[in-house]
Amino acid sequence: MSYFAGKSILLTGAGGGLGGEFATQLMDLGGELILSDVKLESLDRYKSYSGRGRVLAMIAGDIGSKEGTERFLADVKKVTHCPDIIINNAGIAQAGAFGDVPLDRWEKLMNINLISPMRICHFFLPDMKSRGSGHIVNISSVAGIVPLPGGAPYTASKHGIKGFSDAIRLEYEKHGIHVSTVHPFFTRTAILQSERFGINVNVEDYPQFLIESPENVIRETIKAIASKTDFILPGPTAKVLDLTRRLAPGMLSLFKVF
Template identity: 30%
Template structure:
């Protein structure tokens, strides 16, 4: 059986790193792309004992030419790629008027257009091969509408819509899509925050650290979903419940529940800050 091949954007930390290690342990050829060369080299050293052909390639998802260079390199070295994980992302919490427009530009360029570029560049390669699978990492924020996160919510909702559309477009072909919508989990997402005060950054870190679901747990679920060609991956039980509530409950009742939960969360943070 031919060794399978995977490429992961944002692969040098957090969920991207966990996915890379999960696939390396399963015997896949693994390539990570990232803008952080230092972390890329560190993860590559972790991967090499597990997957001797592992690669780290500098890749900024805001540059289509970087993604094209990766596609060309993997075609030359590996003869193609079987799975592409569009994982790179950043956050920008805050009410609509509190998030600078330049932060909106940055978040949309990375979270939305970064996924679009990944799919745009690799779809022709997948079609030439006759097979291929995208894993697009969105967020529960893309399915819900949590207050004070309009920029992040909107960017992740776009990834949901894009992925659902591609699933329709790829029907009956050898191409597939998996959409991943995690809630909070232990990662370094807070590092991507700009124009926020230390209290907001600390609050985000606390929420991430409280999660009982790890990046490794989510990587396991992604591995299983790709193998079974499952579309939706919602790793958190509470997230699945919230999504169900949004779809089934009257909008006013759903809004009251969500706002009550957010007030409780902020109240808990305020007590800890004091």
């Protein structure tokens, strides 16, 4: 039986590129999904899903603020006391030299990519602890292990979620709780068309063979989650960049995108 069969799985950003792959691949493996995104319409495609698993609920939730995240968590609690698996996948990006990115934009990014996932973990960890089981999957990025110039707030948020996850893993592993981080390289989703401030360089100008497909990234990620891997590097470029930062960090400047 699959690791996911019959498990309740809370997934944020389910209307997006990687979220969509997570939702369908996990349901095909028997998972019972609580799907959420800012707008319910982005989840419409799941209404007709008929496979092994099922949709437990679809919840509109904006995790860009403390109040929005609290409302979202109260709605999740109406569906389940505590999900078996939480996937903090929702995220945004921006491109621009740090001083050119308006304060309200990068503060919002920090909320969505780092603070709200921490709030979600803070809300459910006591229940997971008393149950003695749980799996938290936090979606970081290659920018969570190497710097992405032109994306300083994104880099900060993704390094932050990695460090946070590593700490709670050590705190909670004795309570049967697993924590995984996922570090994809550029993958073909809407996030590649994120807001730009003062720069015109496009990821579309990047060698296209290096851009990953969402389907492959998530297939590899799901296999690694099922084997309770802590540190997940889906796709060849993520693995090469991880090796480079360990063995020859000076070469990382060759991978400058913006």
